[in-house]
Amino acid sequence: MAGPGFINVRLTADAWVEELRAILRDAGDYGRLTVGQGRRVNVEYVSANPTGPMHMGHCRGAVVGDALASVLEYAGYAVTREYYVNDAGSQVDTLARSAHLRYREALGETVTIPEGLYPGDYLVPIGRMLAKDYGDRYVTAPEADWLELFRTRTVAAMMDLIRADLALLGIHHDVFSSEAEVQAAGRVTAALDRLRADGLVYQGTLEPPKGELPEDWEPVEMTLFRATAFGDDSDRPVAKADGSLTYFGTDLAYHAQKAEDADELIDIWGADHAGTVKRIQAAVKALTAGQDGIGKPFDVKLVQMVRLLRGGEPMKMSKRAGNFVTLADVVNEVGKDVVRFTMLTRKADAQMDFDFAKVVEASKDNPVFYVQYAHARICSLHRKAVEAGMALPQPDLSLLDADEMALVKLAAQFPRIVEGAAANREPHRIAFYLGDLAAAFHAGWNRGNDDPSRRFLMVNDAAITAARLALADSIGQIIRNGLAIMGVAAAEEMN
RNA sequence: GCACCCGUAGCUCAGCUGGAUAGAGCGCUGCCCUCCGAAGGCAGAGGCCAGGGGUUCGAAUCCCUUCGGGUGCGCCA
Numbered sequence: 003m004a005g006p007g008f009i010n011v012r013l014t015a016d017a018w019v020e021e022l023r024a025i026l027r028d029a030g031d032y033g034r035l036t037v038g039q040g041r042r043v044n045v046e047y048v049s050a051n052p053t054g055p056m057h058m059g060h061c062r063g064a065v066v067g068d069a070l071a072s073v074l075e076y077a078g079y080a081v082t083r084e085y086y087v088n089d090a091g092s093q094v095d096t097l098a099r100s101a102h103l104r105y106r107e108a109l110g111e112t113v114t115i116p117e118g119l120y121p122g123d124y125l126v127p128i129g130r131m132l133a134k135d136y137g138d139r140y141v142t143a144p145e146a147d148w149l150e151l152f153r154t155r156t157v158a159a160m161m162d163l164i165r166a167d168l169a170l171l172g173i174h175h176d177v178f179s180s181e182a183e184v185q186a187a188g189r190v191t192a193a194l195d196r197l198r199a200d201g202l203v204y205q206g207t208l209e210p211p212k213g214e215l216p217e218d219w220e221p222v223e224m225t226l227f228r229a230t231a232f233g234d235d236s237d238r239p240v241a242k243a244d245g246s247l248t249y250f251g252t253d254l255a256y257h258a259q260k261a262e263d264a265d266e267l268i269d270i271w272g273a274d275h276a277g278t279v280k281r282i283q284a285a286v287k288a289l290t291a292g293q294d295g296i297g298k299p300f301d302v303k304l305v306q307m308v309r310l311l312r313g314g315e316p317m318k319m320s321k322r323a324g325n326f327v328t329l330a331d332v333v334n335e336v337g338k339d340v341v342r343f344t345m346l347t348r349k350a351d352a353q354m355d356f357d358f359a360k361v362v363e364a365s366k367d368n369p370v371f372y373v374q375y376a377h378a379r380i381c382s383l384h385r386k387a388v389e390a391g392m393a394l395p396q397p398d399l400s401l402l403d404a405d406e407m408a409l410v411k412l413a414a415q416f417p418r419i420v421e422g423a424a425a426n427r428e429p430h431r432i433a434f435y436l437g438d439l440a441a442a443f444h445a446g447w448n449r450g451n452d453d454p455s456r457r458f459l460m461v462n463d464a465a466i467t468a469a470r471l472a473l474a475d476s477i478g479q480i481i482r483n484g485l486a487i488m489g490v491a492a493a494e495e496m497n
Numbered sequence: 498g499c500a501c502c503c504g505u506a507g508c509u510c511a512g513c514u515g516g517a518u519a520g521a522g523c524g525c526u527g528c529c530c531u532c533c534g535a536a537g538g539c540a541g542a543g544g545c546c547a548g549g550g551g552u553u554c555g556a557a558u559c560c561c562u563u564c565g566g567g568u569g570c571g572c573c574a
Contacts, residue, residue, distance in 0.1 A: 242572035277569035457533045
């Protein structure tokens with residue numbers, strides 16, 4: 003005993019040697035866990051509105067969600083990657099009208115995009131496509147004739163654009179769910195009827211907000227969900243005074259839909275939606291609670307905004323002018339791996355700066371580079387050994403010294419890191435761990451600079467080289483496994 | 498006014514399902530480059546973990562509270 007509640011257990015060197023063998027044997031599967039027990043987890047992320055291409059505001063949520071999905075898979079969950087397409091609100095009508103203008107433009111008109119419509123150039127090719135398909139049939143036709151058609155066509159085209167952007171990041175969702183389809187399938191009515199039967203949906207008016215009262219406040223009767231019964235601060239409207247659904251009204255039914263095929267739900271949201279977390283959690287609890295009164299596990303992970311910098315200077319962006327930085331621009335400039343890794347170098351709920359200059363910097367304070375560099379060094383050892391014409395025997399791992407075994411101990415923590423990252427839904431832990439592991443490996447490498455007898459590659463000693471290469475391989479394997487979870491390629495050479 | 502997030506080294510941040518002397522990078526100080534890849538390396542200084550209270554054998558970690566930042570706040574999506 004070493005103090006209360008403490009029992010010191012010292013594993014023998016053999017145990018660590020055995021772990022090293024396990025890393026090399028299990029290779030790409032080392033660190034895979036069964037803690038998920040095959041439970042079905044639905045991870046919904048990105049879900050950007052289909053009104054334009056992906057911009058950098060979407061990027062972090064996309065990467066965090068995707069990496070989280072991978073971590074959970076690695077930990078033994080059955081994961082569904084899902085994207086919710088908001089194709090039912092007034093914004094997609096606005097999109098259709100914007101596309102209609104571009105359609106007229108494609109037929110020769112000179113158009114100006116009025117305030118309130120989407121001015122982006124990305125609608126120009128959509129306009130051309132519509133012109134090609136429909137000729138001048140809808141130029142002067144009343145809106146009712148073309149709105150639905152143009153909406154459908156344009157949303158489909160936008161989703162193609164978004165899927166292409168996501169593919170640049172290596173992100174592919176399993177399921178795309180449509181808000182319009184959730185409504186058309188009668189799921190909203192069904193969900194609201196159920197809740198109404200339980201007294202959780204009712205006609206009523208909301209209390210005016212505390213504090214400063216809005217000028218034009220008038221009590222209005224609408225359809226409300228009793229969110230206060232589940233810890234929210236106020237009941238929340240599911241249908242407006244005119245009877246049309248609110249966003250929340252459909253979202254609630256959508257979550258009920260997801261819950262049908264999943265044991266657990268996770269949403270990845272931008273932090274600007276933090277204010278609506280409680281109501282959706284209340285809704286999921288109400289809709290999924292069984293006889294025990296406990297709903298299905300449902301986490302909402304908030305992802306903070308990313309500030310874009312170039313050489314320390316914030317980049318000016320104006321959404322109105324439509325000159326936002328697109329995701330494609332950034333990926334094309336710095337590469338998928340840099341974007342993905344960097345997005346995971348901070349915990350999701352902390353704000354982050356993304357500096358175009360720093361993320362590609364080849365230095366020790368750039369973990370993207372440092373981890374890649376470690377892997378490249380490990381790969382280079384084999385090339386060097388071959389060049390030196392060495393014939394390596396079966397490694398005798400008992401030749402490794404205490405410093406080298408310390409590296410094995412760190413590598414052997416990988417499964418626990420995966421477990422923690424999965425349990426806490428924090429994929430950034432993988433990135434930090436890889437940074438630590440890479441640093442430890444580099445330190446080991448550097449020992450060889452001070453003392454040549456401690457180099458990994460000892461041309462005159464095949465036995466020790468074989469053992470040390472086995473050690474290096476195990477580190478390389480862990481780096482590959484970790485990077486694979488993050489969706490980052492492991493470089494074999496640095497340029 | 499209410500809710501949520503945050504407050505850890507000079508700076509940027511890890512650590513938070515409670516556990517042994519609180520970690521990293523930058524910056525700072527001092528050494529080190531005929532040497533497997535020095536696009537660096539080693540060592541050191543630097544912290545009442547915002548303040549206060551509580552739970553516990555034990556708290557940066559959990560609870561309450563104060564202060565200080567950020568965000569959101571009736572039928573927008």
